[in-house]
Every structure is written in structure tokens, then in C-alpha cells.
Amino acid sequence: MLKESIEKALVDQLNFEIYSGYIYLAMGAWFEDQDLPGFANWMYIQWQEEFAHAQKFVHYVQERGGRVIYDAIPKPPEEWDSPLAVFEHALEHEQIVTGRINERLALARAENDFATETFLHWFVEEQVEEEASADGIIKQLRRVGDSGHGLLMMDRELGARTFTPPAGE
Numbered sequence: 001m002l003k004e005s006i007e008k009a010l011v012d013q014l015n016f017e018i019y020s021g022y023i024y025l026a027m028g029a030w031f032e033d034q035d036l037p038g039f040a041n042w043m044y045i046q047w048q049e050e051f052a053h054a055q056k057f058v059h060y061v062q063e064r065g066g067r068v069i070y071d072a073i074p075k076p077p078e079e080w081d082s083p084l085a086v087f088e089h090a091l092e093h094e095q096i097v098t099g100r101i102n103e104r105l106a107l108a109r110a111e112n113d114f115a116t117e118t119f120l121h122w123f124v125e126e127q128v129e130e131e132a133s134a135d136g137i138i139k140q141l142r143r144v145g146d147s148g149h150g151l152l153m154m155d156r157e158l159g160a161r162t163f164t165p166p167a168g169e
Helices: 004-033 037-063 083-110 114-144 148-158
Strands: none
Touching: 004 037, 004 083, 037 083, 037 114, 037 148, 083 114, 114 148
16 A cells, blocks of 8 residues: 555656647647658657656555545646757656655655555656657757758658567556
């Protein structure tokens, strides 16, 4: 059974994962409006990943005897100045998520909840990948600069991304 403090923190995080997905949906819609379907695809895949993360939290909380209560989802941003600005925002958001995961891991340690600590290690590793992925695209966008050809090549590459559910889903 989960301690109340752990349950509250995990449910808060699963709601934040849903909000994260909502941000990526908004980013995908923005890219669609910019006629960059490959970039939009990348964001829609990211949306699916965020919802899968939320689902992992739901299953874990319920498996440990906790109760999941969903919060209202805040409205995501809807405008960005450029593809680079979108990915810089994505990286900043993922860094916030990383901090939140680390806070929950510290709480699990403080509460001697070893099962939750083990569960959260998957997310620690996932956040390393999430930040590295966004950062890699930012670096490519900076190299491309204002080159329309470079942007179209990136659009084609990002359009090839497919969703792979996390292990155990």
C-alpha cells in the first residue's frame, strides 16, 4: 500500500504527464499549420509517449492500492516563433519533468518506499533519452538555420518516427 504522500506525488505526476502530452499535441498542430507534417508527426509520437507514461503511473498507483484522480488540464501554449523555438520549449519542458521525477524519487527514498524508487528508475532513464532527443534536434535546427532545404530534409527524417509502447504496456 502506498503512503499518502507517495500516492499524492505520483498522481500529481501522472496528471503532469497528461499535460505534457497536451503540450505536444499543441506543438504538433502548430507544425501542421506550418506545413511541416514530419515535425508534426514527431510531436504526435511524443504525445503518445507522454500518455503511455501517464498510463504507467496509473497502473502502478492502482496496483499499490492507491486511487487515481484526474485534474483539469491547463491550456497549452499555441504559438511559437519557429521550429527551433518549439524544440527549445520542448527541451525546457522535459527538464521540468526530469526535476519532478527526481523529486518523487527523493521522496520515495525518504519514505523508504523501495518499490516506488525502483518504479521511478525507468522514468529517470527515460528522461535522459527525452532531453537528449530534443537537444539533438535543436542542434540540427541551429545548423540548418534558415535553409529551406535543410528544414525539409529534417521534416522528412522526423516524419519517419514511429511510436513504440514502453515495455510492459
